[in-house]
Amino acid sequence: RGDHRPVTDPVRPRASVVTVTPPVAPPIAPATDRALRETAKQLEGLFVQQLFKAMRETVPQQDGIVSANAGEDMFTGLMDQHLAAETPNQWEGGLAESVYRQLRGRLAAAPSPSPSSSTIR
Template identity: 80%
Template sequence: MIDPIAARARMSVTAAPVAAPVIDAATDQKLRDTAKQLEGLFVQQLFKAMRETVPQQEGIVSASAGEDMFTGLLDQHLAAETPSQWEGGLAESVYRQMRGRIAAASSPSPSSTTIR
């Protein structure tokens, strides 16, 4: 009887080196901008969800439409500024993923693999 684990261990797979994807500067900048916008949107939704956990009708004065608008704009501003304080945040990860997808879609053929 053939041991499948031992047989698998004897096989060695070598992949051809994958060249860095070639993307023009304009596309690269669009990818970075899109990733930053997505990160800002994520943080904005995070702030919105956090605000919904705070009770509204506590205090002397009830909230007005102006206050709701102000907190929405404040959340929007903070969402745009907060990611700039993060090192290697969500935007960088999204950028790498999108860049890899574009490179994979634009490559003429998949990388060759040899099984020995």
């Protein structure tokens, strides 16, 4: 009884450590990469702009000394547009980066058109 041997289960072997490395996407043209990044950034800005717009709609409009008019609505719309363009610059690894990675992976995996199939006859 003084013998303390580890009990091993012959049915379940010990787990081994597996290192998983993310797949590396094939290279794409620099101009395509820049356009893809810019498009992802614009999409992120549009998303944030719509988010600001939805948030403003939840704030009740009060009748005070100065009531809201078309000029104020235009100003807040332009301000939201400016803030929406600048806000994602403060985020690290935001929506644009995720969209870029998804689109880049799909673009790199898509078969490139052969020169004979793109020629119009």
